[in-house]
Amino acid sequence: MRIYEQVTLGEKILGDVILKNGLIHAIGQNLSDDEEAIVIDVKKKYITPGLVDMHSHAVISSWPSLSSTDDTVEDTHPITPYVRVQDAIKPNDPEIRIIASGGITTSLVLPGSFNLMGGEGFVIKMRPVDTVSVDDMGINANIDKEKEKVWRWLKMACGENPKRHYGPRKQIPTTRLGEAWLFRKYFAKAQSLKQKQDDWCNAATKLSNNEQLNSYFPEDLELESLVALLRGDAKLNLHCLETFDIETMIRISLEFNFTIAAIHHALSAHMITDIIKKRPKNNITIATFSDIWGHKKELFQASTKAPKIFVDAQIPVALKSDHAITNAQHLAYEAAKAYHYGLDEHHSLAAITSVPAKALGLDHRIGQISLGYDADVVVWDSHPLSLGATPLEVYIDGIPQFNTSLRILSNETSKKSLSNNKPKSEFTEKPAKSRTTSSAILKNIGKIYVDKNHTLSSEEGNINIIVKDGIIECIGINCIIPSNISSYEIIDLEGGYVLPGIIAVSPALGLAEIELESSASDGQVVPISSPYDSEDIIYAIDGIKLGGKHLESAYKAGVLTAVTAPISSKSVFTGISMAFKTGARSNHIPTVSGQISLIRKSLIKNFAQQNIFGRVARGDIPLIVYVDSKDEIASLIKLKILVKNFGGNLKLVISGGAEAHMIAIELAKNEIPVILNPSRPTPRLWTAQHVLTGPPITNKTGIEILYENNVKIGIGVDLFSLGFNSYLLGFGSERNLIWDAGWVSRNSKGLISQKDAVGFITWNLEEIIGLNMSNGLLKGNIADFVAYNGNPFDISTKVKIVAGGGRSDILIDPEQD
Structure with missing residues (x-):
């Protein structure tokens, strides 16, 4: 088989590559072809070696x-x-x-x-x-x-x-x-x-x-x-x-x-x-x-x-x-x-x-695109280092693995290339030193995502944010610069974006510094002695330890709110914040049906009580259930309906949700939100075999189907303990939540806007979990936001400012360790 392609090579050379008999046969410009050739004009897309x-x-x-x-x-x-x-x-x-x-x-x-x-x-x-x-x-x-x-x-x-x-x-x-x-x-x-x-x-x-x-x-x-x-x-x-x-x-x-x-x-x-x-x-x-x-x-x-x-x-x-x-x-x-x-x-x-x-x-x-090398070549939909870059076709030994149509390969891509808005001068220039201030003026802001209903853009005029002693004095177009400007630090965002503080639904943030060391962790929940009673329920707040390296890392990335449940590997009820793992192994409730039965009995028995189960059944606080299987999610939907028939108002939240897209209509009908942990799930579990891994294998992903069916969506940190390794895969990755959201938006073919994606890690989670936070990007509120020196969904963009998160000072130019 012979394939002739017009491509942009890694050395940024516009040219052609011929793949023949499993090897790279020729590289150059305007290479001649013959009648046997399959000619693919990939419109100057990037290719790399496999x-x-x-x-x-x-x-x-x-x-x-x-x-x-x-x-x-x-x-x-x-x-x-x-x-x-x-x-x-x-x-x-x-x-x-x-x-x-x-x-x-x-x-x-x-x-x-x-x-x-x-x-x-x-x-x-x-x-x-x-x-x-x-x-x-x-x-x-x-x-x-x-x-x-x-x-x-x-x-x-x-x-x-x-x-x-x-x-x-x-x-x-x-x-x-x-x-x-x-x-x-x-x-x-x-x-x-x-x-x-x-x-x-x-x-x-x-x-x-x-x-x-x-x-x-x-x-x-x-x-x-x-x-x-x-x-x-x-x-x-x-x-x-x-x-x-x-x-x-x-x-x-x-x-x-x-x-x-x-x-x-x-x-x-x-x-x-x-x-x-x-x-x-x-x-x-x-x-x-x-x-x-x-x-x-x-x-x-x-x-x-x-x-x-x-x-x-x-x-x-x-x-x-x-x-x-x-x-x-x-x-x-x-x-x-x-x-x-x-x-x-x-x-x-x-x-x-x-x-x-x-x-x-x-x-x-x-490892190279060179003459005589194996014909292992990847055609990308954007620069391979850009956020969410996805192969359109992968050739191994010259054989296309996904049979992508010529129409798709020849289409102009809608994705932007790497660092489209500024050169990478920061690699040669000395980075700005991290520092704090109590008052600041942010100017030249490109966009502010105020909340789910309001967005401010520089297209409407020059927008600024003025923060005085940790309080937002002004936000928007008509901000008057204070006369005592010397008491403020002036920060030029150069068209950067401002978001509300990111919310992390995380497995151990604040409870463990080194998860595998008992002395550096809050430990794991032991199954409660009386499964229907509430006296033995564990409260995560009792084990929170402030000031650790994990919290600092998340804070520097703009994660200003964490939702953490007690660490558990064996208990059905892990505690407050009421995170339930129906797929987890338990010494006392070994089957999934038994776990759901336990939840059902606990809610119905305590419906009229003032304990935690009664409050959950009446809808005072949400019930978050970690589950991937479509069948188990369907059983939980029935549970919500049953509680409703008893006069309750169960605020059920699905966490995990690898197969949730398969019953998206029922989830939307019953107003059950989904926190995807992780946002790009894999079929690593038997109970998650029906995930959609996205192009070039599947046209859509699960999160896109949930979105199309009006399911309220949040994105959380991966909670899964990997088989032969007991530790939590997502532990320490809270700082990457902004990229998880950006990945979803960039690969949804215009379906999910950047604003929607921001909501997945901010205001949606606030509503899903019922945080009722009074902070926000409004005049008179405590400053609680993160600002970037560009679009945060560009992999080259840096966090410029972190304000709030329980601190009165504003952190400027935070640097990750």
């Missing part, structure tokens, strides 16, 4: 997540270098198509990180093959192994995960001391075996024609992969985060003379760039996240500036998904966030293309 994800657990921890299909880690012993991911990959896993729809064409699938030596990974192309063969999906399928180096990829881990997993079993390693000893012990065994093999080979070369050795070639299948590493035939991918853990592993690598290809996660590594760069014999790649942090100790020192620090130190940096810790479908979003936090455009794109390709030893085939 994205390379160098850390994924996809296809060994399948969607939907089931114990029968989870083969992530052989956690029966901390040393298992001999197991192979290749033996557990499921070539018909639905994850493959979803991940490929984000432009990911190649993934390194690795074992999990409970074991010090986890086993051997496997690199696959993210496309199904007719043979339904794992081997045929492999990157090395059909290559000439005599002419081309065939790499192997090992996974090892250090730090919290192994000691946290094996420590409770009273099995080594319970400490990092034990970890280091086991590493050295087994590397010494492999080193000894390698020496015996070398001695055998040396002796064999000295034999005469009639002589033979008295022993067979020394082999040990359990150590074979480690010997391959010592011989330089395998690339080591090391899960390691703390500075001292990284230094320990570098020390061991020097002791046993092996190289580390990449240190993964490495969320403290930006503090020791000299150690990483100068001590090892090889140039280590850092494979990291852009902004994940905080749910355990070894993630707590993470910095959004880290990718740029590595680049400045000339250390290669790759961004990866760790799927399903983050959804690999949105790997480009990781790069976009790194770009927002200061990594330049070139290195941000390289971090998901050429850098991981080189770290895998595959940069001669993938």
